[in-house]
Amino acid sequence: HTIPLSSLLTSTTSLQFLIPRADQAVMEIQIPLSFMFLFLLVVPSCICSSPLEDPELVVEEVQKSINASRRNLAFLSCVTGNPIDDCWRCDQNWEKNRKRLADCAIGFGKHAIGGRDGKIYVVSDPGDDPVKPKPGTLRYGVIQEEPLWIIFKRDMVIKLKQELMMNSFKTIDGRGASVHIAGGPCITIQYVSNVIIHGINIHDCKQGGNAYVRDSPTHYGWRTLSDGDGVSIFGGSHVWVDHCSLSNCRDGLIDAIHGSTAITISNNYMTHHNKVMLLGHSDTFTRDKNMQVTIAFNHFGEGLVQRMPRCRHGYFHVVNNDYTQWRMYAIGGSAAPTINSQGNRFLAPNDNTFKEVTKRENTPESKWKSWNWRSTGDMMLNGAFFRASGGGASSSYARASSLAAKPSSVVSSITASAGSLLCRKDPEFVVQEVQKSINGSLRRKLGYLSCGTGNPIDDCWRCDPKWERNRKRLASCGIGFGKHAIGGKYGKVYVVSDPSDEPVKPKPGTLRHAVIQHDPLWIIFKHDMVIKLRMDLLVNSYKTIDGRGANVHLAGGPCIKVHNKTNIIIHGLHIHHCKRGGGSLRSDGDGITIFAGTHVWVDHCTLSNCFDGLIDVVHGSTAITISNNYMTHHNKVMLLGHSDSYKDDKNMQVTIAFNRFGEGLGGRMPRCRFGYFHVVNNDYTHWQQYAIGGSSSPTIFSQGNRFIASNDEDHKEVTKHFGSSEREWRKWNWRSEGDLMLNGAYFTASGGRGAARYDKASSMGARPPMLVPSITAGAGALSCKNTNLCH
Structure with missing residues (x-):
């Protein structure tokens, strides 16, 4: 076929879950990547009982659904092998047919219909009033008595003031927008049924309570202190949580307790959390013996510790999930739950103390050895092992024993799209799915085979198990034009402990107080935090903002500005949803603005969804390196050069290296003017207009990048020349050397x-x-918490 696979991946180890043996037929479960890619190019990927059922019947249905989806590979060209996604994502008119999603569930929660039989409600206002919610807000929608299918008018960050108390027969459908519920209490499903939550980013959830909260149009009541879960299901039934991205909540990411049942948790992407998922109220709450939960097609990723899930009493089907990280254990339980683990992939940590997948809580072996815990067809990597127990052929497994999951090597493709999806009106094709799967395999490979990656910046410091004590070593690891940026290397360490912001009189302990000081400072963070700045963060010279060791988000307000300063390092931050700041002279709303700055290095940041650019370098700035960043969901990504008339930018030199340009990007990766730009070893998996553009005769040297073009024949070209006739731009020095062009990509040199x-x-x-x-x-912000190495 058309793709040189040796160019896509670098070792047979990273290919083992994607490439079949030479003698394997096309229609085997382990599908050749080239065969899958050929079919997937044709159509867009996302252009979505009784309370107590026979558990074995549901397990059987899940397996039948998976098998049917795989069989369809023979004639359907956008399918992934994931039966939920294959049910709706092939529909180019998904936006008009949103409610089709309600017919796509599997497992114990398959009868959750949400707001399928109700009207569409559009959330247009990210504000929140717990007692008197305004029409147009999310809270106003979820408390209504009638069924509603809730969608979002635009991207938004919703910081709830109290728990979001859901009413029955509601769907929260985040498709078509980037929706974050973050920074406050989150979602509670209490004694209600038929709820679907799909496509939401849920993170940094806090405790709520000791306050009045409305749960219907006619009732509000006093709420005691909540736990701070991402999604709390308390006495709920027929609930389906699908394609959400969850991280960093105070208690659990998803907890189902107190008699909840008929639940499916699928296609979610979970990271950076301790106690991930609790299923069962307590060891003494025997009503949870009727609990039935399906955990399917989820990706358990970086920075997770335990409870994936932690079960009590009931019946739990854990099927075809990808476990790439845990620090204590993956699946645990107490009070004799029945756990059926099928076709999962378990990658153990390097610590020999925590190789076991399972953990029995507070129970001697003499008791737990009779519990029904079974592993069938699971793949165990890096020394992982599952300690089974129970009768093996007991009645609990009689009808499931002949339906073992297919080889777990298919897990990489089934879970490749876990988490919230990019579902825009003009969606992209399945190159995204292939790329996610490829990168997922490589991330896992790096996690246990070696800490050396071939990335000269990372190999300089990430292999040091004492990186936290040797933080300032980073300042000696720069490359490219910005390699002499030393940041706060020769200053003290300043610890940010307070996420608040006061633009004029910043308090000690806040980020703003640190960055404005005249002395060199190496700035770190005491704990995870979301910082919503009230005005642009004006960074003084000789500062390092080092996010390692915490999960730090700058979001929802103006962001970072380097104005006529020098020697600045920005590392390891999440920067997103940046707004315009200022009064009459408003800022642009960039993620990072470098205005007449020199010796600046931006490394390992994750950036998306800002008002103007993600990183703009203008007005005589030079000696800049932008490296190891992960950029998604944005139109005008990176502007390098102030204007076509500002000739002082002729001295600008910028290195763009080792970045990943991902989903939902329009153009400007970068868009250059006048100066000298080295674009080297970046991964371009998406662009909707072009990748590299420019005007005013910039010199662009593109080396060793990988360019995967979109399927739109009008946008195969990597390059775009602005503001000049071909006769003129043919003189500009634009050169491609050793770049890999895929799916028809081409670079117009001059x-x-x-x-x-x-x-x-x-x-x-x-x-x-x-x-x-x-x-x-x-690429992007790393997880550097409670471990000797950063991943």
Whole structure:
């Protein structure tokens, strides 16, 4: 077929779950990547009983659904093998047919219909009033008595003031927008039924309570202190949580307790949390013996510790999930739950103390050895092992024993799209799915085979088990034009303990108080936090903002500005949903603005959804490196050069290296003016218009990048020349050397080929493009918590 697979991945180990043996037939479960890719290019990917059922029947249905989905590979061209997604994501008119999703559930929660039989309610206002919610807010929608299918008018961050008390027959459908519920109490499903939650980013949830909260149009009551879960299901039934991204909540990410049942938790992406999922109220609450929960197609990712899930009393089907991280254990329980683990992939941590997948809580072996815990067809990697117990062929497994999950090597494709999806009106094709699967395998490979990645920045410091004591070593690891940026290397360490912000009189302990100081400072964070700035964060010279060791988000307000300053390092932050700041002279709303700045290095940040650019470098700035960042969901990504008339940018030099340009990007990766730009070893998996553009005769040297074009024949070209006739731009020095072009991508070169023309645009040696997947596998903010290494 058309894709040189040796160029996509770098070792047979990272390919083992994607590539079949040479003698394997196309229609085997383990599907050849080239065969899958050929079919997936045709159609867009996302252009979605009685209270106590026979558990074995539900397990059987899940398996039948999976098998049917795989059989359809013979004639359906957008399917992934994931039966939920294959039910709705092939529909190019998904936005008009949103309610089709309600017919796609599997497992114990398959009868959750949500608001299928109700009207569409559009959330247009991210505000929140717990007692008197305004029409247009999310709270107003979820408390109504009638069924509602709730969607969102635009991207938004919703910071709830108290728990969001759901009423029955509601669907919260985040498709078509990037919706974050974060920074306050989150979702509670208490004694209600038929609820679907789909496509929401839920993170940094706090405790609520000791306050009045409305739960219907006619009733509000006093709520005691809540736990701070992402989603709390308390006495709920027929609930389905699908395609959500969850992290960093005070208690659990998803807890189902106090007699809840008929629940499916599927296709979610969970990261950076301790106690992930509790299923069962307490060891003494025997009503949970009727609890039935399906855990399917989820990705348990970076920074997770335990409870994936932790079960009590009931029946739990854990099927085809991808466990790439745990620090204590993956699946645990007490009070004799029945756990049926099928076709999962378990990658154990390197710590030999925690290789076991399972954990029995507070019970001697003489008792737990009779509990029915079974593993069938699970893949165990890096020494992982599952300690089974119970009768094996007991009645609990009689009807499930002949329906073992298919080989777990299919898990990588089934879970490739776990988490909230990009579902825009003009959606992208399944290159996204292939790429997620590829990068997922590489991330897992890096997690247990070696800490050396071939990425010269990361290999300089990430292998140090004492990185936390040696934080300032990072300042010696820069590359490219910004390699001499030392940040706060020669200053004290300043600990940010307070996420609040006061633009004029900042308090000690806040980020703003740190960055405005005249002395060099190495700024770190005491704990995870979301910082909503009230005005632009004006960073003074000789500062490092180092997010390692915490999960730090700058979101929902103006963001970072480097104005006429020097020697600044920004590392390991999540920067998203940045707004305009200022009064009459308003800022642009960039994630990071570098205005007349020099010796600046932006590394390992995750950026998305800002008002203007993600990173803009303008007005005479130079000596800049932008590396190891992960950028998604944005139109005008990166502007390098102030305007076509601002000729002082002729001295600008910027290195763009080891970044991953991901889902939902429009153009400007980067868009250059006048200066010298070295674009090296980046991974371009998405663009909707173009990747690299420019005007005013910039010199662009593209080396060793990987470009995967979209399926739109009008946008195969990597490059775009602005504001000049072809006769003029043909003189500009734009050169591609050693780039890998996939799916019809092509680079329109111009200017002379002489090496001397590119001397000022050459900042480092390029790696071969086939190494790009592994070099960029760790792009974005890393997880550097409670471990010796950062992942």
